[in-house]
Each structure stands twice: as C-alpha cells, then as structure tokens.
Amino acid sequence: xxxxxxxxxxxxxxxxxxxxxxxxxxxxxxxxxxxxxxxxxxxxxxxxxxxxxxxxxxxxxxxxxxxxxxxxxxxxxxxxxxxxxxxxxxxxxxxxxxxxxxxxxxxxxxxxxxxxxxxxxxxxxxxxxxxxxxxxxxxxxxxxxxxxxxxxxxxxxxxxxxxxxxxxxxxxxxxxxxxxxxxxxxxxxxxxxxxxxxxxxxxxxxxxxxxxxxxxxxxxxxxxxxxxxxxxxxxxxxxxxxxxxxxxxxxxxxxxxxxxx
Amino acid sequence: xxxxxxxxxxxxxxxxxxxxxxxxxxxxxxxxxxxxxxxxxxxxxxxxxxxxxxxxxxxxxxxxxxxxxxxxxxxxxxxxxxxxxxxxxxxxxxxxxxxxxxxxxxxxxxxxxxxxxxxxxxxxxxxxxxxxxxxxxxxxxxxxxxxxxxxxxxxxxxxxxxxxxxxxxxxxxxxxxxxxxxxxxxxxxxxxxxxxxxxxxxxxxxxxxxxxxxxxxxxxxxxxxxxxxxxxxxxxxxxxxxxxxxxxxxxxxxxxxxxxxxxxxxxxxxxxxxxxxxxxxxxxxxxxxxxxxxxxxxxxxxxxxxxxxxxxxxxx
Numbered sequence: 001x002x003x004x005x006x007x008x009x010x011x012x013x014x015x016x017x018x019x020x021x022x023x024x025x026x027x028x029x030x031x032x033x034x035x036x037x038x039x040x041x042x043x044x045x046x047x048x049x050x051x052x053x054x055x056x057x058x059x060x061x062x063x064x065x066x067x068x069x070x071x072x073x074x075x076x077x078x079x080x081x082x083x084x085x086x087x088x089x090x091x092x093x094x095x096x097x098x099x100x101x102x103x104x105x106x107x108x109x110x111x112x113x114x115x116x117x118x119x120x121x122x123x124x125x126x127x128x129x130x131x132x133x134x135x136x137x138x139x140x141x142x143x144x145x146x147x148x149x150x151x152x153x154x155x156x157x158x159x160x161x162x163x164x165x166x167x168x169x170x171x172x173x174x175x176x177x178x179x180x181x182x183x184x185x186x187x188x189x190x191x192x193x194x195x196x197x198x199x200x201x202x203x204x205x206x207x208x209x210x211x212x213x214x215x216x217x218x219x220x221x222x223x224x225x226x227x228x229x230x231x232x233x234x235x236x237x238x239x240x241x242x243x244x245x246x247x248x249x250x251x252x253x254x255x256x257x258x259x260x261x
Numbered sequence: 262x263x264x265x266x267x268x269x270x271x272x273x274x275x276x277x278x279x280x281x282x283x284x285x286x287x288x289x290x291x292x293x294x295x296x297x298x299x300x301x302x303x304x305x306x307x308x309x310x311x312x313x314x315x316x317x318x319x320x321x322x323x324x325x326x327x328x329x330x331x332x333x334x335x336x337x338x339x340x341x342x343x344x345x346x347x348x349x350x351x352x353x354x355x356x357x358x359x360x361x362x363x364x365x366x367x368x369x370x371x372x373x374x375x376x377x378x379x380x381x382x383x384x385x386x387x388x389x390x391x392x393x394x395x396x397x398x399x400x401x402x403x404x405x406x407x408x409x410x411x412x413x414x415x416x417x418x419x420x421x422x423x424x425x426x427x428x429x430x431x432x433x434x435x436x437x438x439x440x441x442x443x444x445x446x447x448x449x450x451x452x453x454x455x456x457x458x459x460x461x462x463x464x465x466x467x468x469x470x471x472x473x474x475x476x477x478x479x480x481x482x483x484x485x486x487x488x489x490x491x492x493x494x495x496x497x498x499x500x501x502x503x504x505x506x507x508x509x510x511x512x513x514x515x516x517x518x519x520x521x522x523x524x525x526x527x528x529x530x531x532x533x534x535x536x537x538x539x540x541x542x543x544x545x546x547x548x549x550x551x552x553x554x555x556x557x558x559x560x561x562x563x564x565x566x567x568x569x570x571x572x573x574x575x576x577x
Contacts (some may be wrong), residue, residue, distance in 0.1 A: 173337055248499070248504065249457055251500050252454075253458055257457060257461055260505060
C-alpha cells in the first residue's frame with residue numbers, strides 16, 4: 001500500500017497558523033512525523049482559508065523539501081496553485097487532482113505529462129457526485145482515455161472513486177468498494193487511491209470507521225490511500241489486512257517487520 | 262513473428278555479506294569471500310544483477326569425524342586424524358577458499374572439550390590456514406553458549422561467520438558475534454515464518470541485517486529437498502519484492518544432509534552423486550554458500566558453478 005500522509009493541510013489549525021506565520025519547523029516536524037509512521041508520500045494542501053495559495057504552495061514545497069525527498073502530493077482544485085508547487089518541487093510529485101471534466105483534464109493532464117508527475121483522477125464532474133458504480137466507471141474510462149490520448153503513461157495514473165461520508169451516503173459504500181475492483185477492468189495497470197477520512201466525516205466513531213473501510217478497500221484491491229499515518233491502530237489494521245492477503249510473509253513480529261521496510 | 266521477452270522487475274535485493282578480514286581490515290586472512298547481492302532470482306541474469314556466484318565451504322571438524330562413512334573420511338587420506346592437517350589439505354590440495362569448522366568435539370557426547378580448548382583450536386586453525394572461516398557449534402545449546410563466545414573472541418576481527426543461532430537460542434551467540442565483529446547464521450527449521458522472525462529478533466539486538474546469513478535447513482535429495490527449495494524460493498521472492506527482513510543470503514549444509522541419506526551410505530560413488538545433486542539443486546533455489554564434505558563432490562559442483570556462471574577460477 002502506497003501511503004500518502006494527509007496532515008499537512010491548512011484545514012488543520014496548527015498548519016494554517018504555521019503557513020500564516022511562515023513557521024518552517026512546525027511543517028517540517030509534521031512531515032517527518034508522518035514519514036516515521038510509514039508515509040511514502042505527503043499530501044500538501046494550503047487549506048480553504050489560504051488567501052495567497054499561489055505563494056503558500058511553493059513555500060510549503062520548499063519547506064518540506066529541506067527535510068525529505070519523499071514524493072509530494074500537491075493538493076488543490078486550482079491548477080494554477082498546483083503549477084506553482086510543481087515549479088518549486090525537486091523530487092517526485094503527484095498532482096491531486098483532476099476531475100473527469102474535459103476542461104479540467106485539458107489543463108491537468110498536460111501538466112502531469114510536462115512535469116513527469118503522477119496524477120490522481122477523481123470520478124466526479126460538474127454534473128456532481130456520482131450516484132452509482134456505473135457512473136463512476138464511465139468517468140474513470142473518460143479519464144483513462146484522455147490520459148492515453150495526451151500521452152500520460154498508465155502507471156502514472158491513480159483513480160479515486162470519491163469516498164463519501166457513511167452517514168450521508170450509506171447506500172453507496174458497496175458501489176465505491178466495487179468501483180475500486182472494477183477500475184482495474186478498464187486496464188489492469190491502473191492504480192487506485194482514496195481520500196480515506198472522508199468516509200467518517202461528521203461521524204462519531206471516526207477512527208473505527210476509517211480503519212474498517214480501509215481494511216475492506218484493501219481486500220477490493222486498493223493500491224494507495226491518503227490517510228493519517230499517525231493513527232497507529234489504522235496502520236496496524238492496514239498491515240494486517242495486507243498480511244491476510246498474502247502480500248507479506250507472516251512472522252510473529254509482522255507489524256515490526258513491516259515497519260522495518 | 263518475434264516474441265517479446267518478458268522480464269520480471271524487482272524492487273528489492275539480497276544483502277551482500279563479506280566473510281573474512283584481510284590485514285587492511287584488521288584481520289589476517291589472505292582472501293575474503295563475498296556472497297549475496299543478487300537483484301534477481303537464481304541464474305536469471307537478464308532480470309537483475311547477480312554479482313557473486315555461490316561458494317563452496319569445505320566442512321571440517323575439530324576432532325576426527327565420527328559418523329562419516331569410511332569412503333568419505335578416506336577421501337582425505339589420513340588427514341582427518343589431525344584436523345589442522347585436514348584443514349590445510351582442503352586449502353592446499355582441493356583449493357578451498359572457505360572453511361566451515363564444526364566444533365563437534367565440544368559436544369558432551371563427543372569429547373566435551375572445554376571452551377578454552379576450543380578457542381585454542383580456533384587460534385591454531387587461523388594460524389595454519391589463511392582462508393576465511395565459518396565456525397559452528399556442536400549443536401548442544403547449553404555447551405555452545407559457553408564455547409562459542411570463547412571461539413568468537415579467539416577469532417576477533419577476522420570477520421568470521423558464526424552459527425547457528427536459533428529462535429530458542431540466539432542471544433549469547435548474537436552478542437558475541439556483535440562484540441567481536443563477526444557475522445551470524447540464523448537457523449530456522451524449514452520454516453519461512455520463523456526465518457523472518459529470527460532475523461527480526463537478531464536485528465533487534467543491534468545486528469545489521471546485512472550481517473545475517475539464513476540457514477533455511479535443507480533436506481537432501483529424497484529427504485525433503487523440494488520443501489527446502491520452496492521455502493528458499495518464497496524467501497527470495499519476498500526479498501526481491503522488498504522485504505528486508507528476509508533479504509539475507511542462504512547457507513546450505515548440503516554435505517551433512519546428503520551423507521545422512523541411506524542411499525549415500527550405499528556406496529562411495531553413490532554418496533558423491535547424492536551430494537552433487539543436492540548441492541546443484543540448491544544452487545537453483547538460491548543457495549549462496551554450500552557447505553560440502555566430499556572433495557570430489559565439491560570439485561564437480563565447482564565445475565557446475567563455472568558452467569552456470571561462466572568463466573573459471575582455479576580455486577573453489
């Protein structure tokens with residue numbers, strides 16, 4: 001499982017404050033803590049309240065790069081903000097994200113090709129959030145076709161079925177899980193990711209819902225997730241799920257063994 | 262129609278382990294032996310780097326061998342009566358570049374030699390031969406925990422390979438090997454889960470994973486060879502897929518297992534064949550060190566390795 005740490009996000013008060021005050025230490029600590037807990041990449045999001053995201057994004061990228069060369073997942077719905085981040089980035093980048101809208105694909109896919117990045121394609125368009133699996137697959141196919149046409153190699157694309165809160169869209173959960181498996185039918189090389197914490201948005205048992213969904217999604221073939229790697233119960237559940245799927249060889253200390261990787 | 266060659270891509274690799282220290286590294290060996298380092302399954306040269314070929318270690322004891330068939334012992338003439346002469350014969354006459362000393366004489370049933378006696382033997386052996394050493398205990402845990410620290414100290418800085426640590430008995434040996442700059446053999450009973458667990462336990466003591474060699478335990482031809490093969494293959498695939506806790510090279514005690522077979526005891530030639538087939542098969546499984554007994558079998562397997570890996574070295 002490719003783990004993208006979600007904690008560098010202006011949505012959180014400490015990060016919002018650190019961005020505002022240009023407090024590098026707070027950001028760098030957050031980066032290193034997540035890596036120590038198993039993050040393979042770090043999501044970078046200025047947050048909805050950022051007044052100057054085009055300045056904040058490159059500052060965040062530069063600040064994080066001072067302490068790690070891990071892949072950065074530039075998270076913004078604004079392609080201009082992402083491009084500022086791309087210009088500052090020295091290491092691998094994931095663009096997070098594009099929707100299935102043609103005009104959006106026409107901007108983000110060429111950026112991914114030009115900067116040789118990975119790209120997360122979310123199965124959503126201006127028509128709104130998909131209400132079933134077929135609609136998700138339809139949009140996934142549109143994203144895949146567009147990337148092929150524009151020359152983005154298939155292994156650089158992650159499809160995200162858009163996870164909805166269980167307390168809002170309970171009836172859709174099974175469709176979301178099925179989509180994870182069925183995206184692979186479009187092309188076996190396609191990889192999948194989810195923004196995990198959405199599933200528990202507004203619920204009381206957030207951590208339990210997160211880890212239960214993740215465990216199930218792993219069984220459906222999920223390749224990656226944006227999550228809180230500092231939630232050790234979540235990470236333990238993930239490692240155990242992969243163990244049960246025979247992705248790693250069992251030993252009594254398998255949790256330690258996984259972390260030694 | 263041209264058929265595309267499908268090659269596997271691996272993200273991990275086997276650790277490279279060096280045995281023996283020359284003068285510049287604080288030891289007194291004239292050569293060192295490097296094993297492991299593969300980034301591909303055995304012999305699939307196109308899929309990844311295979312920097313080192315399997316090596317043969319000649320097995321010698323600190324006492325004349327007791328349960329070896331007559332034909333096996335006599336292949337060394339009268340030399341085994343004096344283990345130091347036996348050791349020198351392996352190096353001089355048979356071109357051994359690595360010796361595996363089994364301290365059988367320390368076993369309570371085989372002479373019960375004291376730790377001091379064993380340590381003195383190791384010191385003498387280091388003086389008489391200049392090749393790197395593998396040193397393994399008698400198999401009696403309680404006694405080995407007394408003998409191995411003394412022998413480890415006697416060979417300090419020679420970067421030997423010491424064995425065999427097991428899940429039930431690893432701490433004493435690991436602590437000694439760590440203190441005296443040796444590498445360690447981690448033995449598991451044809452069980453990949455225990456192999457992995459033991460590597461973690463040993464590394465938790467501060468041992469670098471790249472100083473561990475796995476003894477997966479093998480069976481000879483007809484005695485579980487295919488089980489050993491499967492275990493080694495599974496471990497190697499995990500290593501190549503990035504599992505560092507299984508990324509250690511393998512040592513296989515092919516001589517010991519082959520000569521236990523009743524077929525091997527059925528005639529000298531048959532025993533030699535048994536050892537050759539067992540060792541050759543385990544090369545396919547990924548063996549990095551083959552501990553062998555009969556010089557003729559060692560010679561044949563060395564020739565086989567030369568064919569498989571190309572080129573030729575005059576020494577084993």
